[in-house]
Amino acid sequence: MTALSLYELNSLVRSTLAYSLEESYWIQAELNEVHINSGHCYVELIQKSAVGNQIIAKARGVIWANRFKILKPYFEETTHQTFTSTIKVLIEVSIQFHELYGYSLVIQDIDPTYTLGDLALRRQEILRRLKEEGVLNLNKELTLPQLTKRIAIISSSTAAGYGDFCNQLANNPHHYYFETTLFQSIMQGDGVEQSMLVAMDRILERQDDFDAVVIIRGGGASSDLLGFDTYLLAASCAQFPLPIITGIGHERDETILDIVAHTHVKTPTAAAEFLINHMQNAEEELLLLKDHLHRSIAEKLNLEKKRLNDAIYRLPSATLYRLRYEHHQLQKISSSIPNATGRHIERNRQKISLLEQKLWSKAQSLLTRKKHQIELLAQKIQLASPVNLLAKGYSLTLLNGKTVKDVSSLKNGDQITTVFLNGQTLSTITKIKKDNNSSSTSS
Numbered sequence: 001m002t003a004l005s006l007y008e009l010n011s012l013v014r015s016t017l018a019y020s021l022e023e024s025y026w027i028q029a030e031l032n033e034v035h036i037n038s039g040h041c042y043v044e045l046i047q048k049s050a051v052g053n054q055i056i057a058k059a060r061g062v063i064w065a066n067r068f069k070i071l072k073p074y075f076e077e078t079t080h081q082t083f084t085s086t087i088k089v090l091i092e093v094s095i096q097f098h099e100l101y102g103y104s105l106v107i108q109d110i111d112p113t114y115t116l117g118d119l120a121l122r123r124q125e126i127l128r129r130l131k132e133e134g135v136l137n138l139n140k141e142l143t144l145p146q147l148t149k150r151i152a153i154i155s156s157s158t159a160a161g162y163g164d165f166c167n168q169l170a171n172n173p174h175h176y177y178f179e180t181t182l183f184q185s186i187m188q189g190d191g192v193e194q195s196m197l198v199a200m201d202r203i204l205e206r207q208d209d210f211d212a213v214v215i216i217r218g219g220g221a222s223s224d225l226l227g228f229d230t231y232l233l234a235a236s237c238a239q240f241p242l243p244i245i246t247g248i249g250h251e252r253d254e255t256i257l258d259i260v261a262h263t264h265v266k267t268p269t270a271a272a273e274f275l276i277n278h279m280q281n282a283e284e285e286l287l288l289l290k291d292h293l294h295r296s297i298a299e300k301l302n303l304e305k306k307r308l309n310d311a312i313y314r315l316p317s318a319t320l321y322r323l324r325y326e327h328h329q330l331q332k333i334s335s336s337i338p339n340a341t342g343r344h345i346e347r348n349r350q351k352i353s354l355l356e357q358k359l360w361s362k363a364q365s366l367l368t369r370k371k372h373q374i375e376l377l378a379q380k381i382q383l384a385s386p387v388n389l390l391a392k393g394y395s396l397t398l399l400n401g402k403t404v405k406d407v408s409s410l411k412n413g414d415q416i417t418t419v420f421l422n423g424q425t426l427s428t429i430t431k432i433k434k435d436n437n438s439s440s441t442s443s
Contacts, residue, residue: 161218
């Protein structure tokens with residue numbers, strides 16, 4: 001029996017492959033590993049099963065430096081994605097078998113349109129899954145507090161966009177105060193998903209300390225956005241209990257994270273401007289409410305004053321009219337009776353004059369008491385002012401702009417506004433509890 005050496009066997013395999021195979025083939029594969037060394041790109045190509053997602057095929061591949069410097073920018077400019085692991089590619093390869101290094105594929109060309117299609121399909125599949133699970137729009141349904149001033153930020157501390165965002169808030173022309181807390185995260189590359197999930201968990205531990213979450217990333221290549229298009233990150237943001245605002249610095253591209261967020265703006269600066277405008281809208285609403293309360297109080301005071309004045313001046317006017325009429329009649333009588341009778345009348349006239357003076361005195365006293373009562377009433381009305389009640393820690397509950405005085409006027413599903421001295425909240429009635437302990441009220 002004639003035995004072959006290993007080198008001879010490998011040489012036979014090499015020559016057989018070269019003789020029997022085409023010069024090149026177009027194949028579909030997934031990049032599992034990507035390494036660059038001395039300008040050459042070394043990859044591991046895999047294929048997974050349709051069911052179970054198990055690796056069923058694997059091969060080493062290489063793109064030599066002279067080709068890689070052409071293929072890489074062409075691929076990334078076309079797809080706006082980094083040539084990295086986890087993406088699917090359609091590549092032209094030639095089969096190479098070396099006696100020492102074994103089997104490998106030399107990549108000659110790449111079709112970026114195939115990867116674009118695969119990425120689009122992946123995005124559609126993630127969005128379809130989120131929609132079927134009923135979580136796609138959950139974060140959008142949260143109510144952004146009117147006074148949104150306690151902001152949790154997910155970003156890199158060295159990102160230019162983070163600095164722009166904080167400066168914009170701190171130097172806003174209305175001098176609104178915002179309290180910001182940074183939760184650092186990787187914002188590009190393979191570690192985006194895991195790093196952001198960790199940051200979100202840390203925010204969740206302090207949920208009551210914040211009104212909203214802002215995710216910002218200033219500029220960078222479009223190819224760096226792949227980390228924001230994962231199912232796990234999108235599902236976590238969609239179901240997060242605080243409103244999420246994204247401003248990751250791209251005018252053209254919209255990530256899945258942008259789609260599920262409560263509010264999506266293009267840049268970190270735009271995110272800051274959104275929060276400032278939201279605060280300004282809240283201020284305008286509170287000023288309108290304040291003016292309405294003041295007008296209502298003033299109208300009520302004027303009405304009560306008018307009623308009291310009418311009551312005060314109506315009595316003195318009638319009494320004086322009667323006195324003057326009687327005095328005039330007495331004057332007529334005195335001129336037609338004897339002098340002796342006149343003296344008697346004069347004495348009675350003096351008595352009448354004294355009575356008139358007493359009446360005037362009583363009228364003035366009555367007027368003084370009524371004015372004092374007005375002042376006391378005005379003071380009571382002022383003390384009962386909703387503004388004073390709010391300052392003491394009480395609140396007003398409004399339904400459709402009207403004060404709620406009786407719990408029986410509410411029903412499940414109503415949206416009510418609770419007004420405090422320094423702001424207001426919006427709530428939705430889910431349960432109602434009356435004095436007979438029928439059910440409980442919460443929002």
